[in-house]
Amino acid sequence: MSVKLPSDSVATPTPAIIADERERLDELLNRIHRLTAEGEGSSGIVVTPSARPAPPARTASKPADEGWHPAEPTSFRDAGLSNSEVENLILKFLGARAESSGREISDQIKLPFRLIDPLMQQLKDDQLVAHKGAAMMNDYIYQLAGRGRELAKKLTDHCTYYGAAPVLLSDYVESVKAQTIADQHPTEADLARAFSDLLIDKRMLLRLGPAINSGKGLFLYGAPGNGKTSIAERVTAAFGLHVWIPRALSVDGEIIRLFDPSMHEEAPLGASSGLIDDCKIDHRWIRIKRPTIVVGGELTMDSLEVTLNTVTNISEAPVQLKSNCGTLVIDDFGRQRMTTDELLNRWIVPLEKRYDYLNLASGKKIQVPFDQLVIFSTNLEPRDLVDDAFLRRIPYKIEVTDPDETAFRKLLEIMGRSLKVTYDAAAVDHLIQKHYRATGRPFRCCQPRDLLLQIVNYCHYTKQAPVMSPETFDFATENYFAVM
Known part of the structure; x- marks a missing residue:
C-alpha cells in the first residue's frame, strides 16, 4: 500500500541552501583530491566539482614565491558588490551576447560560479532571463526574457561596461x-x-x-x-x-x-x-x-x-x-x-x-x-x-656621460656579434681616427648600433657578407653624419 504525501510536506530548497550544499561538495572533493594526491599521486582521473567553472583561464595555482595576492570572495558582500551591480553586468553581457551559459557569464565578470548560479536562478524567477537549454555540469544556457531585454538596453544606454566586476577603491x-x-x-x-x-x-x-x-x-x-x-x-x-x-x-x-x-x-x-x-x-x-x-x-x-x-x-x-x-x-x-x-x-x-x-x-x-x-x-x-x-x-x-674609446670599441664588438657583422680591429681604428679624432666628434652609445645597421643594409643590397671595413665604415658615416 502506497501513501501519497501532501504536496506541502516537501520543502523546496532555496538558492542559499543550494549554494551552501555546493560549497560543501567543493570542500569534500578538495579533501578527496588531497588524499588521492598524497596516497597515490596522479591517477589520471579528473574530478570536476559541480559548482566550479573549468575554463582554461581558471586552471591556475598561486606560486610558492608569490607575496600578496587577492583572495577569492566568498560572497558578493565580501567582494564589495551588491546583487544589483552584478545583475546589471550580467544583463548587459547577455544583451551583447544574446545567449550564454552560467559558467561563461562567471568567466566574463570574473566571479565564482557558485555565487553566480543562485543569482541566475533568481533572475529567472523574476522573469528577466530564461533557460534556452541545458549545459554541461548542471548548468544552463541563458537568454534574456522580454523584461530583461528592456532593462539591459536601459542599462547599456547609461554605461556600456560589462567586463570584470569592479574592485572597490579601498581594496x-x-x-x-x-x-x-x-x-x-x-x-x-x-x-x-x-x-x-x-x-x-x-x-x-x-x-x-x-x-x-x-x-x-x-x-x-x-x-x-x-x-x-x-x-x-x-x-x-x-x-x-x-x-x-x-x-x-x-x-x-x-x-x-x-x-x-x-x-x-x-x-x-x-x-x-x-x-x-x-x-x-x-x-x-x-x-x-x-x-x-x-x-x-x-x-x-x-x-x-x-x-x-x-x-x-x-x-x-x-x-x-x-x-x-x-x-x-x-x-x-x-x-x-x-x-x-x-x-x-x-x-x-x-x-x-x-x-x-x-x-x-x-x-x-x-x-x-x-x-x-x-x-x-x-x-x-x-x-x-x-x-x-x-x-x-x-x-x-x-x-649619463659619453662612453670612452675603450667602451666604444666594446660596444662595436658586442653589436657586431648581435648583428652578425664580422669584427675587424683595423677597420675600427680607421673609423675612430678618421671620423672621430680628426673631426673632434664625441662618442655616443647609440652610434655603434646605428653604424653597423647601415653596414648590414649596404651589404644586403650589394649581396656581400656584412663585414667591418674602411670602405663600409666610410659609407655608413657619410650617410649617418651627413648633417651632424
Whole structure:
C-alpha cells in the first residue's frame, strides 16, 4: 500500500541552501583530491566539482614565491558588490551576447560560479532571463526574457561596461600598500641582473642603486644617444617581478578601467598540477609584470586625470595610477605639449606625500596612491628646466656621460656579434681616427648600433657578407653624419 504525501510536506530548497550544499561538495572533493594526491599521486582521473567553472583561464595555482595576492570572495558582500551591480553586468553581457551559459557569464565578470548560479536562478524567477537549454555540469544556457531585454538596453544606454566586476577603491589602496616599491630594496646583484644586457659602467650602477632604493624619483640627463631611456626602462626589473592590479575600479558607481594591455604585460599563473582547480585567486584582479610606463612629448594634462568617454560612460585611469608599484618614465622631459611648470606644479605634492587627488566626472575628488619611481629623462640641464623647490623633491640627479674609446670599441664588438657583422680591429681604428679624432666628434652609445645597421643594409643590397671595413665604415658615416 502506497501513501501519497501532501504536496506541502516537501520543502523546496532555496538558492542559499543550494549554494551552501555546493560549497560543501567543493570542500569534500578538495579533501578527496588531497588524499588521492598524497596516497597515490596522479591517477589520471579528473574530478570536476559541480559548482566550479573549468575554463582554461581558471586552471591556475598561486606560486610558492608569490607575496600578496587577492583572495577569492566568498560572497558578493565580501567582494564589495551588491546583487544589483552584478545583475546589471550580467544583463548587459547577455544583451551583447544574446545567449550564454552560467559558467561563461562567471568567466566574463570574473566571479565564482557558485555565487553566480543562485543569482541566475533568481533572475529567472523574476522573469528577466530564461533557460534556452541545458549545459554541461548542471548548468544552463541563458537568454534574456522580454523584461530583461528592456532593462539591459536601459542599462547599456547609461554605461556600456560589462567586463570584470569592479574592485572597490579601498581594496585597491590596500593592495598598493602591500606591494609598494618602498618595501623593495634592490641590491648590487639585482641591478646587475636588470642591466645584464647593457654595457654600463660600474660607477653608474653605484649611483643608480641608492636612487632606485629611495623610490622617490630621479633625473637622468645628458647628451642624446647615450642610453638614458634604455636605463630608465630597465630599472623596474631590479624590483620584484610581479604585482596584482584590478581590471577595473568602482568609485560610487563610476567604473574606472585600470588594466591597460598597451601598458601592462600580463603574467599568467602557471597551470595547476592537481586533479582539480585549487586556485583561490580573485579573478577580478590580474597578475602583471611590474609596470614600466614611458610617456614622452605626447603627455598632456588630460593624461594625468581620470578621463571619461562620453559615449560609453567608462572612465580611464591616468598614467600615474597605471604605473603604481612600478616605474613611470617622463622621456624627453621639457618637450611635452604642456610647460614644465604645469607638470611640476601638478606633481609637486604627490612626489613628496606619495598620494594624489583625482577629479571624477561626477565632481567627486578621490585620494589615490602615488607609489612609483618617477624618472625624468632629458637632454637638457635640469636647472634650466625647473626651480630649486622642485629639484629638492627629486634628490637624485644622475648624468649619463659619453662612453670612452675603450667602451666604444666594446660596444662595436658586442653589436657586431648581435648583428652578425664580422669584427675587424683595423677597420675600427680607421673609423675612430678618421671620423672621430680628426673631426673632434664625441662618442655616443647609440652610434655603434646605428653604424653597423647601415653596414648590414649596404651589404644586403650589394649581396656581400656584412663585414667591418674602411670602405663600409666610410659609407655608413657619410650617410649617418651627413648633417651632424
